[in-house]
Amino acid sequence: MGKIKKKGTSGNAKNYLSRSQAVRKLQISLPDFRRLCIFKGIYPREPRSKKRVSKSSTPSTTFYYAKDIQYLLHEPLLAKFRDQKALAKKISKALGRNEVGDAARFEKNLAPKLKLDHIIKERYPTFVDALRDLDDALSMLFLFANLPSTQNVPPKMIARCQRLTMEFEHYLIRTHAVRKTFLSIKGIYYQATIQGQDILWLVPYRFVQMAGPDVDFRIMGTFVDFYATLLGFVNFRLYTSIGLVYPPRFDLKSEEQGAELGAFQLEGEQMEAQAEAVGMLDVDAHDKAQAQADRLLEEADPEQIGEPQSSYMTAPETAEQQDTDMDDTLVPADQSQEGTSQTPLAALDEFASIDPKADTLLQPGLTADADVAGKLFEPFTFFLSRETPRHSLEFLVKAFGCKRVGWDNTLGEGAYCNESDTRITHQVVDRPELPLPSPPPTDGEDEGEVVSSKSNVRVPGRTYVQPQWVWDSINAGKLQRADLYAPGATLPPHLSPWVKPKKGQYDPTVPLAEQETALEAEQEAIAAEEGEDDVDEGSSGEEVEGVRGDEEVEALEHSLLSGNAITQGEGMDVALADSDSESELEAEPIEDDEFGGFSSASEVDEEESATTAHQNELLAEARGETIDEPKITKKTRIAAAKSRQTKAEREEAEQKERQKMMMPRRKRKMYEKMVYSNARKDEEAEELREKRRKIEKGKAGRA
Structure with missing residues (x-):
């Protein structure tokens, strides 16, 4: 007889652990266990059969993989959690002895600091892995950056989120990496492409946020700590990849005065400007030297010029040189060495669908999206009115090439110009239609000269648009018609750029006649016909000339009710069918070829209703009554x-x-x-x- 196995030592019961068993095995509290699982990326698992997994009579609801819990036993953060627990006991004892100074000193000097750097390196071995997991991190950090400070959300956490998110926005502005954006009920969606990875995140509107009592800010705060560390690593890698110093210089005084993005100064621009100036000097020196060499060559005797030089200049390229030129074509145009040929971008493959009814295949995008995005708003000077969302508009127009953005001084410092500046080409407003000034300002004013105008008066020569114009132009990849977005105008439908209309679904951009069905x-x-040709409901119909006798009326009623044949000639002659005719009709055979199939119920009902209506009409005519026209x-x-x-x-x-x-x-x-x-x-x-x-x-x- 084989040895009897003990319950819970093999199978699914061995592969899973309940939450209480995991907490006892790790010897930490439940809140610390939750924090540790969030940091390490370990989540509950659902077994196929909870009855087989449970080791007790009371069924558990939350299970984890046993290997994941075994992996947590070697985590260095466990020692930090135990140190925090020991410190909490010391502080409670000091407070029990009324030693408030010692308790404050313990909390200040002995509090262990948690570092999550090693966890970031473990969970994201490559930088692409970190970019792929950046969607939730950005959404959470932007949410906390817009929350008011409360007991559950300390000001330090909010300030940290604001600084990290604005640093990330500065990188997007510098590289023109934003591709699409959408105004939704939840907030503003943004999509950026960084090193080939599409990142989508949600930014809430800047309204007063009211946190409900059912929100657990302890768990959300744990996620914020992890995501903040992750975004700090990502920002460092992104800044250093484009030659900028991280972290950027931050002006606290400008931030207190509402500068927001203007409070950051990216270090590295001066270095690049100096390098560019040195490069220009080198180019000028090279041009001067080349011109002098050409002049000396023209003054020299042609016979003194050796043939080896001419043969060297006309010699065919060697295989090694050809390979070098081929490698140079892979270098971007702005980074190619001097003397290499500027070849255009290689044509990308286009995937054509075999089935014409199939969905449209996504075509690969070009690498010149950043250049196109950087020139969309480049020649314009924007002014943002007080009622518009300043931060989101400033970020978007700068991310798409605009370097001159102004706003009212009461909203914060750092504006390029005020509202009365004549250099403004586009003003974003969200008000009713603005009237023209009376009288208009005089012509011939110098550039940059201030014109006296009011905020509720239109300035000639300036384009006024509603904020949606910026979002629709970005999604379309080109400037939209400004007259469709004028103040007070009914705006076109603002559609999500990620949802493509399918056949049979409603598409607001297509005329109604092209997408409605035949029915x-x-x-x-x-x-339309009923609206044009309304029938007069007060008409009483036609009146039959003459009155028929009672006998004729009775015969007509009898014939109609009995289903006999009716013949109509000059008058109304009624012929009763005798039995011979009925027998002939019954005896007449029906050929198979003339059978037309069974009629549907709707067709039978229509025939019966038409017969009944005709009989009623004949009866009314025989009685001399008025005949009402059948109104459909x-x-x-x-x-x-x-x-x-x-x-x-x-x-x-x-x-x-x-x-x-x-x-x-x-x-x-x-x-x-x-x-x-x-x-x-x-x-x-x-x-x-x-x-x-x-x-x-x-x-x-x-x-």
């Missing part, structure tokens, strides 16, 4: 248009039903879910188109 077009035509309402016509199906549509539906019957049950359920979700999307698109149709009709009516 919607028919309903719109019916509605708009609702009836639309319902008929919806129920009408072509033969091809019916055949296609039947074919799909037959194919669905041949599917396995699991795939059939999946297909039905897909059909249901597509139908819901079609309904939402139809509602949006109907809403847009009503808005356009309202605009046309007001016009």
